[in-house]
Amino acid sequence: MQQQAGDTEREQKMKLCVISGDGIGREVVPQAVRVLHRLLPALQTVTADAGWDTFRQQGTALPAATLAAARDCGAVLFGAVSSPAYPVVGYRSPIVQLRRELGCHANVRPTLSLPGSGAAEGIDLLIVRENTEDLYVGEEQSDGDTATAIKRITRAASRRVAETAFRLAQDGGRRRVTIVHKANIMPLTDGLFRDAARDVAAAYPQIAVDELLVDTAALKLAQAPQGFDVLLAPNLYGDILSDLAAAFGGGLGVAASLNLGSEAAIAEPVHGSAPDIAGRGIANPVAALLSLALLLRHWWAQPALAASLEQAVRRTLADGIATPDLGGDASTAAFCDAVLVRLDLD
Template identity: 70%
Template sequence: MKLCVIPGDGIGHEVVPVAVGVLQAVLPGLQLVFADAGWEEFCRNGKALPERTLAAARECGAVFFGAVSSPMQLVEGYRSPIVQLRRELGCHANIRPTLSLPLASSRNGIDLIIVRENTEDLYVGDEQSDGEVAVAIKRITRKASLRVARSAFELARNAGRQRITIIHKANILPRTDGLFRDCAREVARDFPEIAVDEMLVDTAALRLAQAPESFDMLLAPNLYGDILSDLAAAFGGGLGLAPSLNLGVAAAIAEPVHGSAPDIAGQGIANPLAAILSVAMLLRVWWQRPELALRIEQAVRATLLDGIATPDVMSPGVTTQHLARVVIERIRQQQD
């Protein structure tokens, strides 16, 4: 097995190495290929996703991406490297689980997965402006909608999920969101054991805020899924514990949801658990090693039960390195 490791920017340089160490604790024969991408790489060499990095990612198939910084204003020549990497590798489905954890900041009774289409919608970045009127193209295609719907239903079947809720705004956008909804229902006919319902995105946001435990799986277009999955993360302890996996046919990218956090970068207090849980998703979904993923997940839970966490979720907190050492020690204890 090969893994292309891209730390990215900011705290990516801190959480990625410790998560790789955790992964190696359960998969010692893993081959690592390190590569560069991100805003820092753009500032150094003028390209946020160098060709050599893309080539390494394609060769390995499995990628672990840390965090990326992006300017809030237009910078000529800069494109988000993680968005570009997802598209180049054909990682069409973004999988975001939210699970209750033994933390005061986590809500009980939640076991939710949000799957979002990952390659189109407003994220195609097709914008125009004359200074008075700005226009952004929302692109929804039948091919991409069918593809992500099938991935979601296959994931639901493999994970023993009972219900998928299709998210859309087809009452206002009948051609784009309507197409997405219709494609999802078309695929659903091949999975009769899974119940299907649908909900307008604004109603879903309210329901998610009020009763997140009422959902099993959500299937959404890119923008809605991005927003709703960040909302859901609040019930699992926050973005510092929110993992994700970008899934394709020929590649997968594990990626913690948090950003590069420049305000704490270099202080040694960044939370590595989202990164650790992301590589566990790589094991479970991409490499089909659920028993190894479970060992990591159980070690994380045991660590939190012992009251050990970084300052973003627990006060007083511990350092990034200390937390990682404890997780690895819990993994080793499982073998004894």
């Protein structure tokens, strides 16, 4: 992203709120932070609690102290959380709540062809998902026979995420943005999103723009993910399409994301808490590491350090060092040790 007001303050502040969460989040997050400290020796870290275990201990999945720490730091690394398999009174998803409270309006999900991950060749796409509204506003009602959910789309939120998508495309040297919608069926809601994105696109004449209905986009993504550059989508479609794209990038274990706003950013590896392997020290830290690279590039305006981290991860995988989910035998800590050896800090 281009240098914006507040970037200098962020660079000087260099604080990170570290929320490990549940399950393997407690294993990958500390190891990823260990690598980040090599890149940013002056980084201040503040640990905070969130998740299902926190809810059971404190009665809330996102304590006020955690939210205050996240606001103070501006930058957050959020590991993974478990969710109850049944409705629990008072439980709310802490990551969804944190995104909203911090105003992180865009979810940025790259998919890359990483060596040794089983990824398809030649993929380098970015999905930018609106992060605050659509069906995810959580307004539902039911009389027991009929259930209704509110789909809310606003021009302001649609323009805001479109601005982020086109700015990221421009700054990253990308050439095309595909607007995803279903305006043929929902002309008022999806039509508003599409039209707001088109309005923003007019200010970026150097970037080609096309649009696809979401079902067609899913088909084309499954057939040839290499054909996409940047996809811009409302919340629900972006959520689904980004997980579909991850299947071609080596799976959720290596899928990074960044929740981006004007006042805060949350680096969030996409994988879950994986209770089946939690505590064994074999969880894959790649998603956490690459999420931190996104934080370095797009929040702290440190593209050289971000590139160094990304290249170190790629070199580690290319050298055949991997955790068991990718067919290797490295532990979480051993993989991060190998990344540290391959960091280029010259």
